[in-house]
Amino acid sequence: MDDESIYLSVVIPAFDEANRIGSTLDRVRAYLEQQTFVSEVLVVVDGGHDDTLDLVQRVADGWSTLTVLHNDVNRGKGDAVRRGMLEARGQFLLFSDADLSTPIDQVERLLTALRPGCDVAIGSRALAGSDVRLRQPWWRQWMGRVFNRIVQQIVVSGYRDTQCGFKCFRREAAHRILARQRQSRFSFDVELIWIASKMGYGVVEVPVVWINDPSSRVHPLRDSCRMLFDLLRLRYDDFRGAYRTDDRD
16 A cells, blocks of 8 residues: 555554453454544554464454554653554544543544644543443542543643544644654653644544443552652653754654
8 A cells, every 4th residue: 555545544553452452453453444534543563471472463364454563661651642642644643542431433533623734633531522321439539530630630621531542643733743752751742742742733632432441550659659650751852952843753
């Protein structure tokens, strides 16, 4: 396929996802094969200790538009998303969590939001119209609210949910934004919105369906501290000029 023929690229970061990546890819493939547009899927296997890589490679043997990218060591979800998005060739680039907590057909809502000229559409669990069918444990909801308050105060305001792992970009915007990305773990979502806003790209929050997967790897104390540190580092890096936007690439 040449780049111009691909309408949608789907990027899925995967770290120790052997238990669910197979069913996820089945659902993604079933959805994409029903569409009239040309698509591609990129799975970025971010190191790991289980059979995720072998499993995805076996699926790719029978799926010509599935590309497998492999990091020898775990570099973090943000790094995996960055690698996949920078190699994606579609007109629109979606990244989705490997658990498909937001079903793949919700990409239609994001694409609709992008068509009027918006550059970035982010799935949201917190807007009127969002359909949260299975909620997170109370402590994760509390963590999310606290984190969002901190984001609003010290990074970027106006967004109800920065952490939903379902975001879609126009290709030109995606490549310019992610080329400047520095965060490799949980706070990279906020960083992408920050960079997009700083560069003048239009970002819209879109209500989506969301179903909690109870097998989350988020640690309530350790990861909260890391996320706060990453937000402070983002502001420090910006003060140092790390997110320059005056150069065209």
